[in-house]
Amino acid sequence: MPKILIYTANLCPYCTMAKRLLDTKGASYSEINVDSKAGGRQEMVEKTKRRTVPQIFIGELHVGGFDDLHALETDNELDSLLAISS
Secondary structure, three states, rough: OEEEEEEEEOOOOOHHHHHHHHHHOOOOOEEEEOOOOOOOOHOOOOOOOOOOEEEEOOOEEEEEEEEHHHHHHHHHOOOHOOOOOO
């Protein structure tokens, strides 16, 4: 399974939903909370050119936010990105 990184913030329902979806897939991930880590939001913006959370990376691929992650799941593409056989 590729390394997964998710940038999150406190009280972010989309962050919670993204983590929950990854959890249902059995995917382990690293989380950077931009509210807790000094410079975390700036790091995220520099990497993604986006200001909203969550921002999700699967391996080197910048997936985007929760809507993008959910769209991959709906299109049956998420499992192959996570290298999980169905």
